[in-house]
Structure formats: C-alpha cells, structure tokens
Amino acid sequence: MNKDEKKRAVKQESHLKERRGILVLDFGGQYNQLIARRVRENHVYCEIHSYKTDMADIRGMEPIGIILTGGPNSCYEEGAPCVSPELFSLGVPVLGICYGAQLMMHVLGGKVGRAPVREYGRIEVSVSAASPLFADVHEKTICWMSHNDYIEQMAPGFISSACTDNCPVAAAEDPSRSLYAVQFHPEVLHTQEGQTMLKNFVLGICKADGSWKMDAFIQESIEAIRNKVGNGRALCALSGGVDSSVAAVLMARAVGRQVTCVFVDHGLLRKDEADQVEAIFGPTGNFGLTFIRVDARERFFARLKGVTDPEKKREIIGEEFIRVFEEEARKIGQVEALVQGTIYPDVVESGEGGESAVIKSHHNVGALPDHVDFKELIEPLRYLFKDEVREAGLALGIPHDLVFRQPFPGPGLGVRIVGEVTPEKVHIVQEADAIWREELSRGGWDKNVNQYFAALSNMRSVGVMGDERTYDYAVLLRAVKTVDFMTAESADIPWEIIGRATSRIVNEVPCVNRVLYDCTGKPPATIEWE
Ligand code: XMP
Secondary structure (H helix, E strand, O other): OOHHHHHHHHHOOOOHHHHOOEEEEEOOOOOHHHHHHHHHOOOOOEEEEEOOOOHHHHHHHOOOEEEEOOOOOOOOOOOOOOOOHHHHHOOOOEEEEOHHHHHHHHHOOOEEEEEEEEEEEEEEEEEOOOOHHHOOOOOEEEEEEEEEEEEEEOOOOOEEEEEOOOOOOOEEEEHHHOEEEEOOOOOOOOOOOHHHHHHHHHHHHOOOOOOOOHHHHHHHHHHHHHHHHOOOOEEEEOOOOHHHHHHHHHHHHHHHHHEEEEEEEOOOOOOOHHHHHHHHHOOOOOOOOEEEEEEOHHHHHHHHOOOOOHHHHHHHHHHHHHHHHHHHHHHHOOOOEEEOOOOHHHHHHOOOOOOOOOOOOOOOOOOOOOOOOOOEEEOOOOOOOHHHHHHHHHHOOOOHHHHOOOOOOOOHHHHOEOOOOOHHHHHHHHHHHHHHHHHHHHOOHHHOOOEEEEEEEEEEEEEEEOOEEEEEEEEEEEEEEOOOOOOEEEOOOOHHHHHHHHHHHHHHOOOEEEEEEOOOOEOOOOOOOO
C-alpha cells in the first residue's frame, strides 16, 4: 500500500450502523464538531461526513437520525451545497440547523431569501410547546442566531414551531415525516436550552438508546483490533502524550505482547519525563506492553548542532524521529499493523471527515513513515474527541496525571529554545520548567491555566551575583488560558507565585540571571517560543 491508499483505507469506514448512531452532514459550518460533541454528550454515537456523501453510502450507514449543519452559503445560489430530496424520504428523522434548515425548505419546495433584518447574537425565540423538539423548553427562550437568509415560505406540509420578532419561521417541522428545521444554533452554549433540544431530537425523536458508553467503545475496539492484527505484530510510536498512551494501552488490552511500543527519547523532553514514561509503560509497569526505549539523544543533538532557524529545527526533529522509528521497525522485522494515536478533531480538521477547511496541519494524520512496511493502519481513537480519549484512558487504568497532562509539542523543548539547541540549554529549560510547574501547582494555578512552561531566550545579559559580575541567559515563563490553542491570553498569575519561581530559578538553575514573564497573547505572539 502506498501512503494515500493507506489513508484512504481507513477513511471510508463508518460505525453508524452497528452503533445506532446519528449522521451529521457537514456543509462547512464552523460549529460542526460542536454538534457532534453535543450529540455524544447524550451517550449517542455520531459521525461527521461531507454533504457530498453518496445517497447509497448514506443508506448503507443506516443512521437512526441525520443532522444537517450550518454553512456559509446561500442555498438558492447556483453551485451552493445541496442534497438529494431522497434524503428526506428515507424514513429517518432529519434536523436541519441554520443553512441545513434553509436547505431542507429549499429542496422540499419552500422559499428561502435574503432576510429583511439580519439576526446575529442572542435573540429571544417563542417556541410552540406542542413540538417534540421543544419538549421541556420554556415558551420564551434565548437562542443564538447568525443568518442573513431566512425561510420566506415553508415547504408544503410544514408548520412553524418557533418565531422571533423579525423571523416568522425560526423553526419549522413536519412531524408526520419527522423533519425538523431550526434557524438558530442549538449546539452553541449561548442557546440556553439548546442541549435540551438536541436531546429531544436524538433520544426523543430518533429514539436513540443512549448506550454509547466508554466501556462499550473499549470492548468494541478490542474486538476490531484483534480482527485486524490476527496473529501478526503491531508497532506503535509512544510519545508519553495522552493520545498515543491511550492507543498503546488499548492495543495491549487487545493483543498483549503482539504490540511493540517504541519510545524515542530525543533528549527534548521535560525533566524526568523519559523515566516516567518508562516507569508507566516499561517492564516494571503494569500494562503488559513490549516496550523499547531508544536513547537517541546524541544523534538529535548532533543534527541540531549549529541550527538556529526554527522551521529547520522542526524539520530536523520530525525527520530524525521518523528515521529512528524506521530503524527500530526494521530491527523488529515484519509487522502487520502500524498504530497511530490520531483523534477525531485531527481527522475533521485535516478535511477528511467533513467539509472543514484545513485549520492547522496535523502531526498525526498523514505523518506515516515511508519505509515501514505494514498492511494495516490502526487508529483506535480516530472517532473520539479529546475528552473522550481521556475518559477511555481513565477506564483503561492509565494514571490520572498522565491522562490530564497539558499538551506538549511533538518537537518538545526544540520549540522552547530560541536559537541553537544544545544539551546545556536543554538542561537549563528542564530545570527552570520543573520549578515553574511546581510553583504553579503549589499555588493551585495549574488547574486555572491551559498550558504553562518555561522557555529559554537566546539573550544573555549582564547581572550581578554575590560580588561577581555574570553574563547569563534570561529564562521566559509562560502561562496561557485558551480554549482551542488557536488564540490565547496570557494568564494573570499572582506576582507572589512569579516572584517565588523567579528567585528559585536564579538560585537553583545554572547560567540564568534573569527571569521574564511573557504577557503577550496569541495573536500577535504564539504560545510556544521558537
Ligand atoms: P503555538 O506555539 O503555535 O502552539 O501557538 C499552539 C499549540 O500547539 C502546540 N504545538 C505543537 N504540538 N507538535 C505538536 O504536537 C508541534 O509541532 C507543535 N507546535 C505547537 C503548542 O504546544 C500549543 O499547545
């Protein structure tokens, strides 16, 4: 199999049928993942697929309900994303949200046009208590609107079930065909009773049984992995991060020592981290994995010597990682399956799962080593969101600290050292970072911020220690609050904590005579320092 074939082979799979799930058809709206998350909060499985999915494939998936997402287009314009009218006569309940609602009307013979008044933001909506979609919802309820178009005329058979001051059809339904349309976004938290509405749809209208639970997922995955691996061998790159750890343990549960985990210690990990990973997953740990720790520190440092360009450093680290991994794989010999810790947002954001543009390039999706020969690519977490991965991790008995570990970049401290990376500089960052983390958690701040670490500037300056003049480095402390890591705010850590960390760092860490706190948000800065 070449790289593209390997990727395609996993791409076509759907578990909707056996998991009695909901199909989310994506029209490019910004909240598509949120819809899927909200459905799953009801313990109902769902998958996001492109609106372009063939009708035959949709029938084959046998979803118990379909949700059409929002999207940036006007459904009456030529070339706008569309679906076949057949979608609405499958006998499966459909909920259209925003663009999806307008499209439902448009396709079934209603009229959608430019709204005389554009609605944006929190708007009071009056709903009809008789609608099963609005069971237990207050008659007047605040919903999040964001639309330029509106439903001018409903399709035949529909009745209006909600309105606003400016929008006579804020929701419409034809209960005899189980078709529902809402102009607002029930999936965003600003819609105060949105979760009740989605629950009404999936549990009440689609009659989902709410049985999508982690232990069921684990059991199913174990069987699927056993089928794929058979008597063969599987190879897993373990970084010690949450995703690869959960994937590895799941593999071990399924096929025991048939899976070999390769942990590449590139020397750019946090203080004591490599030993911690080994203690958990190595021979003395209790997961029963075949664990290989590769001490590749020297070769990484050798390749990074003299390199100052941040992109070049990243490239070298990525390349060298694959090379070490391939060498280890060759030593092991024939492996049937390669395991990757890809998770659902990686899949969706890389454009494979739905219609979302590529938001960021992903380190997992597509990052397959070229020369490792294997028949199967196994991505056991491919359909899980991050919090579901964590839940699976806890259910599998992985220590709490590891499961709730803050994100750590693949290139490690390589993106926390400005300029050339040397073993001495890595030592400085590791020590300073350990102190900063310790002081933040002592003050209880580790739970209030989403990412925090120390980095090393490439700046040396004059200082004085005792009676001596020094010429040493400045360490940078960072702590940010963020939801999606695409934007972030610098956290207002109490001065007392910064002060305590500062004095410990200059006293305990060699070659440091200044400590700076980074007050910049993202943008204009990034979270990491490279
Ligand atoms: P920046 O620095 O771009 O980082 O604001 C945003 C988030 O992404 C993490 N990050 C990475 N994670 N491999 C990763 O796995 C990488 O190459 C990488 N670069 C940045 C960073 O830690 C932050 O959470």
